[in-house]
Amino acid sequence: MRAVHFCSSCGKVQPPVPVDYFMFFGFTAKLDLDTASLEKEFYALSRRLHPDLFAQANPEERAFSLEQSSMLNDAYRTLKDPIKRTEYLLRLEGIELEEQSKQATEKARATGELKKQVVPPDLLEEVFELNMHLEELGAQKKLGEDDPALLEEIGKAKLSLEEKHDALLHDLKTEWKKWDETIDNGREVDRPKILATMLDLLNRRNYIRNLLRDVNEAVE
Amino acid sequence: MSYSDKVIDHYNNPRNVGSMDKSSADVGTGLVGAPECGDVMKLQIKVNPQTNVIEDAKFKTFGCGSAIASSSLATEWVKGKTVDQALEIKNTEIVKELALPPVKIHCSVLAEDAIRAAIGDWKKKQEATKPAAVQTVQ
Numbered sequence: 001m002r003a004v005h006f007c008s009s010c011g012k013v014q015p016p017v018p019v020d021y022f023m024f025f026g027f028t029a030k031l032d033l034d035t036a037s038l039e040k041e042f043y044a045l046s047r048r049l050h051p052d053l054f055a056q057a058n059p060e061e062r063a064f065s066l067e068q069s070s071m072l073n074d075a076y077r078t079l080k081d082p083i084k085r086t087e088y089l090l091r092l093e094g095i096e097l098e099e100q101s102k103q104a105t106e107k108a109r110a111t112g113e114l115k116k117q118v119v120p121p122d123l124l125e126e127v128f129e130l131n132m133h134l135e136e137l138g139a140q141k142k143l144g145e146d147d148p149a150l151l152e153e154i155g156k157a158k159l160s161l162e163e164k165h166d167a168l169l170h171d172l173k174t175e176w177k178k179w180d181e182t183i184d185n186g187r188e189v190d191r192p193k194i195l196a197t198m199l200d201l202l203n204r205r206n207y208i209r210n211l212l213r214d215v216n217e218a219v220e
Numbered sequence: 221m222s223y224s225d226k227v228i229d230h231y232n233n234p235r236n237v238g239s240m241d242k243s244s245a246d247v248g249t250g251l252v253g254a255p256e257c258g259d260v261m262k263l264q265i266k267v268n269p270q271t272n273v274i275e276d277a278k279f280k281t282f283g284c285g286s287a288i289a290s291s292s293l294a295t296e297w298v299k300g301k302t303v304d305q306a307l308e309i310k311n312t313e314i315v316k317e318l319a320l321p322p323v324k325i326h327c328s329v330l331a332e333d334a335i336r337a338a339i340g341d342w343k344k345k346q347e348a349t350k351p352a353a354v355q356t357v358q
């Protein structure tokens with residue numbers, strides 16, 4: 001099914017119907033989507049919704065065309081980006097990153113059990129260590145000194161993080177394929193596990209991305 | 221967004237920054253992170269094994285001002301409390317004390333998580349050292 005943007009008999013622009021971004025482009029909610037056809041759809045629709053075409057239209061039609069194009073832009077920006085696309089799908093499935101953490105804290109409070117950290121401990125250790133190094137580096141810089149050993153340490157950590165980042169993206173794509181299979185074969189029972197894995201991968205990636213940003217700032 | 225005076229105070233003069241010996245039996249370490257922003261917080265407590273009172277607390281946080289203020293406040297609050305009392309601390313109290321805006325609530329959640337994690341770590345060490353027969357009280 002796809003959202004109808006224009007009337008099939010008179011060709012007039014229609015008010016946007018509340019569909020998800022996948023449907024907006026006439027796609028099923030698959031993650032490994034064909035970005036070339038996404039782009040093609042986007043440009044085709046952009047042209048047909050261009051404000052210049054509605055300069056003479058009645059106010060209602062003009063308003064619809066504006067709403068349609070803003071949805072078009074949001075939808076395109078979200079689906080084009082692999083991470084945003086995955087996050088969006090998780091949200092469609094009712095999983096919010098922030099909520100997750102809060103709910104886990106509430107559960108830990110109620111049961112007295114230890115909260116399940118959404119980020120694995122070994123990665124936390126690594127993040128913490130590297131932050132310590134970066135802080136040290138900053139302090140040295142202020143004094144006008146440079147410790148080559150420290151810089152080397154940070155350089156190594158950076159490489160390892162970049163590798164991890166790539167590996168995570170690779171793993172994410174594997175989950176995409178699994179997800180898409182469940183769309184094809186209708187096996188809904190398989191979905192929660194795939195969603196949980198994707199969430200975990202995104203959480204780790206968040207850490208790594210932030211850290212890489214800090215590292216790059218620090219060594220500049 | 222502007223920070224409240226209390227946040228700024230803790231940020232400029234963080235209390236109890238530092239670390240303790242992670243391997244000591246009396247020390248509990250909590251290392252937690254907020255996936256929303258990628259920040260990390262380490263909170264450590266030193267517990268008197270006779271009284272279960274938290275005698276000292278230290279933290280180190282890499283994150284935003286609210287996370288630093290929340291963890292600084294958390295170390296102040298846990299000191300002098302028994303571990304059970306410290307488990308009562310809720311992130312909402314931190315939010316109130318520091319007047320954190322809604323977008324900064326997760327920073328206070330992080331501090332509560334860190335307290336729990338540190339206490340959990342300490343308890344685990346206690347159980348490992350105590351003979352099983354002594355563990356009758358729940």
Ligand code: FES
Pocket residue numbers: 254256257258259283284285286287324326327330
């Ligand atoms: S913004 Fe993440 S801990 Fe404050």
